[in-house]
Amino acid sequence: MTRSMVEQPAMANRVVPRSGYGLPTLLALVVTGMIGSGVFTTSGFALEAVGSPTAVLAAWAVGGLIACCGALAYAVLAFRLPQSGGEYLYLSRSLHPFFGFLAGMVSLSAGFSGAIAFAALTCQAYAQPLIVLPPWLPSQTVATVAVLVCGLMHLEAGRLAARLNTAVVVVKMLAIVGLVGWGYAALGSQSAVGAGVSESGTVSIGSFAMTVMWIMFSYAGFNEAVYIASEARSPRRTVPVAVLLGTLTVTLIYLLLNDVMLRSAPAADLAGQPEVAAVAAAALGGATFAWWLRLAIVLSTLSAAAGMTMAGSRVVVAMADDGILPRWLAGQSGRSRAVLVQTGIALVLIHLATIRDLLGGLGVTLSLCSALTVATLWMPRLVSAAAGPPLTLPIRLASAVYVAATVIFAVLMCLHDPWQLAGTVAIVIVTAVLWNVRSLGLRPQS
Secondary structure: OOHHHHHOOOHHHOOOOOOOEOHHHHHHHHHHHHOOOHHHOHHHHHHHHHOOHHHHHHHHHHHHHHHHHHHHHHHHHHHHOOOOOOHHHHHHHHOOHHHHHHHHHHHHHHHHHHHHHHHHHHHHHHHHHHOOOOOOOOOOHHHHHHHHHHHHHHHHOHHHHHHHHHHHHHHHHHHHHHHHHHHHHHHHHOHHHHHOOOOOOOOOHHHHHHHHHHHHHHHHHHHHHHHHHHHEOOHHHHHHHHHHHHHHHHHHHHHHHHHHHHHHOOHHHHOOOOOHHHHHHHHHHHHHHHHHHHHHHHHHHHHHHHHHHHHHHHHHHHHHHOOOOOHHHOHHHHHHHHHHHHHHHHHHHHOOOOHHHHHHHHHHHHHHHHHHHHHHHHOHHHHHHOOOOOOOHHHHHHHHHHHHHHHHHHHHHHHHOHHHHHHHHHHHHHHHHHHHHHHHHHHHHO
């Protein structure tokens, strides 16, 4: 890759459409990227790992603090480089093309395709009691159909799908607020419910760190608006506002929702449950309430998968515009092909991994990639070329907290369970091999 390719924005990033996405669409994209599937599954596995509802809620609070620090850092990055591409763009422009390529591969495999698969599997887990399928259909039929529907939505009707996604987000937020309100009302009138929750033993540092990394996957979508920055109206203003406001809103919702779920039933009934929200709803409001909650979560996970399909394809296009990926994925015409590639990878992951497998691998991989991206704020090359204001003390502190906390929790988690890092290591190895193969192919031209 030449120096000019690294320093100059891709052609697709030079045009900001007059009719681009506004703040409501960008905010909806952030919210749906965060409140997708993890919050409805993670606490059951987390409670099994740490054995303490209080520790689980504390882990959600720690994750929210880390995410808010990361959101502030990403807001600055988005202001300085208001172009599509996300981590790929920031790392390739400020650090080295290889790290941009690595971030792009992480986004393609774990960040979006893996997250789409996770959302689809969660959708399936909550949808199965609501529908009756013939026994001869494969076990992953619902998840497969969900991924295909999301892919078809963004294949040709991207702007219509974005509007539909915004509408679904509004419905989803109303449903979640209703659940929280109903939950607190039920807890207030049924003291026996809260009394059933019990603490068990001392929480180890390793298990708590692993829980935080799982939870960070639920916060990972805080940066989703940066992936389509080139298509936003006034991106230097709307993208940072969407990132910050969306993250703060979702953090508050997460804490309230998990407080309700963890107090709804005895810890033994919630621990290890992939459908922990449905178990909590049944304890609070009976079978009818649980049925309606399942329906709301099915819509939520579908909208999350659709939003990630929209954002992820832009990363693929940005890489193709820079010559990192094949040219048939570049430009406006390449978006549909990028959606197909991303959908295909998600379908493969659905049939190879479980919800818990994806939760561990995605959490640590995405967090470490985001931490490396935030660290670029300290890179002299990006700072000297930045069009934005200098780094103030709050921004420096927030970026340092995000990077340090992410690395520390990742290390502690891997010491507790080294296999959680297997997916990250595999992606790095495959990316290094592909990069070297590509470099050998380009060497005669340099």
